Amino acid sequence: MQNPQLTDDGELKHLLSIEGLPKRILNQILDTAESFVGVAEREVKKVPLLRGKTVCNLFFENSTRTRTTFEIAAKRLSADVITLNVSTSSQSKGETILDTIDNLTAMHADMFVVRHAQSGAAHMIAKHVAPHISVINAGDGSHAHPTQGLLDVFTIRKYKPDMHNLRVAIVGDVLHSRVARSEIHALTTLGVPEVRVIAPKTLLPQDVEKLGVHVYHDMNEGLKDVDVVMMLRLQNERMTSAMLPSAQEYFKTYGLTAEKLAEAKHDAIVMHPGPMNRGVEIDSAVADGTQSVILPQVTYGIAVRMAVMSILAGN
């Protein structure tokens, strides 16, 4: 079956998931993002690519960082941007998602950025929209968060350009994390030879090895000699569902402290997609330490989202 994200001639039409995208397209996005990084440092932080286009951010689920960076990205491309927090609008009056989409299309929207608690929501919208419209998945359930995965690999490439010679560890709640899934697909597609996941059994999907990762349950073992440590957010609601004893207990075993980080290479970088739970999955001293690239991740996120939007709008 043809990948629903691609046009007939294999170019990117929607960005729904990194899974199934060829290396060529991932590199095209990352290389284009490289050109957008400098735009933020100029007197006029804007380019005219999406002038006259309307981008609709549809957030059916809360978000601050992702929503804001998508909004800034679209504005720096000169698009008109409308952000709808749908949980507070007509959906609560009973309108279906597709009716909302049709109404926004009638207002001449050109691109939808969609976050939804339901896996597959962005796919459904992409199948429904008119051919000139592109859809970007900004997080669907526990399925995918492709732009986060892309900005993470972009950040890695910035600090560790030789992707073919890296050991990367992803730590924490892999089971519920759409970020982890997108990161794993991006890293393996780009040829990173060793991707590890470190987590308790209860927070790992059953067939996680099938994604091409090495599984560790012990932090000290798993972090040994890695170049990159990618922490995941521990969602508070998981704590109560009897998957974990307590936040303190989790921090003791899986929280990233300076002591555990010392197992990694001395120049290893530390990443986190945010929002961070300080003292749960990461110690403040590490989050704010010299090896942390957590804030550069946010900055690069804008350039990566500009790249995705401009490639989609051009295809």
Added chain:
Amino acid sequence: MNLPNAETLFETLAERIKPLIKANTAVVGIHSGGAWLAERLLPILGKDQGGEDLAHGILDVSFYRDDFNERGLHSETKPSHIPFDVQDKHILLIDDVFYTGRTIRAAMNELFDYGRPASITLAVLVNRGGRELPIAPQISAFDTELPDTQNLQLLRHENGTFYFTLEENT
């Protein structure tokens, strides 16, 4: 048409540009041919100024092109790099082949997003005719009229020397 010798034209271009260099001049090459030319012009122009520290940069105009809606983004976009303050500089803009003028329009739009230059002077290796905008180079090493069915391109050997190719558009 016999293709002109690109290396001879390069020398002519350098000679014609030299008198224009003054304090506060910055050289900007348009990716990719213009950037190659600027790279080789810099040591020649800088030397006459008693130093090599002529401000310089590279523009890739992909984000400013007027055909984005028809053709999308060029797959090999390179970062623009303007590491000096554009404000009040005399910009010497370098490109290889001047044709419709649309690339130069895009380049000027991009430059103004970095600041307000004191002036912009356009110097090209070849003006091949066919302009579509009220934009023209002040300096060119060679003027000709090519039919719009033909595509004149500057290329670079591994040793850094230049040559032209002329192809029929497909």
